[in-house]
Amino acid sequence: MALDIVKIRNDFPILKQTVHNKPFVYFDNAATTQKPVQVIDRMDKVYRETNSNIHRGVHYLSDLTTRHFEEARETIRKFINARYDHEIIFTSGTTGGINLVAFSFGEKYISRGDEIIISAIEHHANIVPWQMLCERKGASLKVIPLNSDGELLLEEYDRLFSSNTRLVAITHVANSIGTINPVREMIQTAHQKNVPVLIDGTQAVQHGKVDVQDLDADFYVFSGHKMYGPTGTGVIYGKESILEELPPYQTGGEMVDQVTFEKTTFNRLPFKFEAGTPNYTGVIGLAAAVRYIEETGLDEIVAREKELLEYGSRRLSEIDGLHLFGQAENKISILSFILDDIHPFDAGMIIDKYGIAVRTGNHCAQPFMELLGIRGTIRASMVFYNTREEIDRLCEAIEKVKEMFN
């Protein structure tokens, strides 16, 4: 059944405003998505009615909030089909999550001479923590190359493995151009060589069904704020068997079992990795976002976004002097492009004046931009609440940009 777009637009109050006296068009969804009232109201309710620190108090509200927090864990578990609740660890976001794994996994398993495989299309958040780990431990990074459509070269990937490979860390969907990587096959390849795999699912979970057991991912990490949830929330899924083995990352309250000045023993999963007061309000909001996605229907969302991508790709490719990047067969609804002889920054400034939010620059993927030999792109990232009319408006703005700068 097709989505009721009028209802959906109503769910996102921010979309109703004007910017620079024009109806607001939000095409920066890969940076962060907007929030439906269902999420905003849920968090509002926590602060108005139930706020109390979790896992501590015996009192009524503490108990209630603890229950809501743990129900949120169960909601996330079901959403990505993890086996156990305690395989879901709440973090501040993907960056926080990858840093946690890089530290804890690194402490346990990485030593001098070891190798970690990443790809050339990663976000900085899935490059720099591994780089720092390698520096600390005397290990090295191996990088899977791409073709010009932005697809990973799988034969090359195969060749990067050696007896020193300890981990593969790759993105499920590229934030800069939207390519969907064949992570299931890539995980199989790694597992044949007994190498665990971390998947950065930041741009994936909101655009298609993710089943961590079917993928057989060892770690699957994502952010709440890019899937209609609040900022400062994120998730690490980790297989129980691996998480049990890892040492904690941050230490402090909540995550400990017994503390004496001689020795501290740590709490069981998942609390071992959730030091300090967790962002329980955010996590409860995140669960509301998941429910919103599920009630709207992930299949319907995917279908609508596919249609928007097709329409947008067609409309943009009709514009003279416009070059689209990332023509991979499998991609999410991201249109990343440049205009002949026009700096993305100049274009972005004018497009903004049309009330349209796009991102310009290197999208925190400098190595990939370098590979393409460009200084950045203009990126319009769309989700199911966007419309064809908005794409038409973008095309008008682009025509204006061309007129001004050519």
Add this chain to the structure above:
Amino acid sequence: MAEKTMQEVQEEIVEEFTVFDDWLDKYNYLIELSKSLPVIEEKYKTPEHLIEGCQSKVWLKADMEDGRIVFTADSDAIITKGIIALLVRVMSGRSPEEIINTDLDFINTIGLNENLSPARSNGLVSMIKQMKLYALAFQAKSKQK
């Protein structure tokens, strides 16, 4: 005619911009102005002269000529270049003292401050800072002599 002060040139620019009642005219004017920028020689477009913003690059060079600082610059983005042309028009050919002691308020007054917000990170804030630093450096150097 007596030479205009930096403050007077700023006022002159503000006056020019009052005729534009919408952003489009303003930006078109900046695009025009970008063509008037005294461009840094290609051979000086080196890392040493580069002020890197996240989104657009700016090159800046300062030379002392008869007690006055002459700026040449360039950018790979045109709107940035247009604003640099305004900055150079205000600041180039001035004594270090005048550059150090004059507040640059015209950018706010003409409503281009959005170009200076840190989020746009187009190198302009760093550029203004760099121009003032050059003035300080030249002043220190001339006092040593």
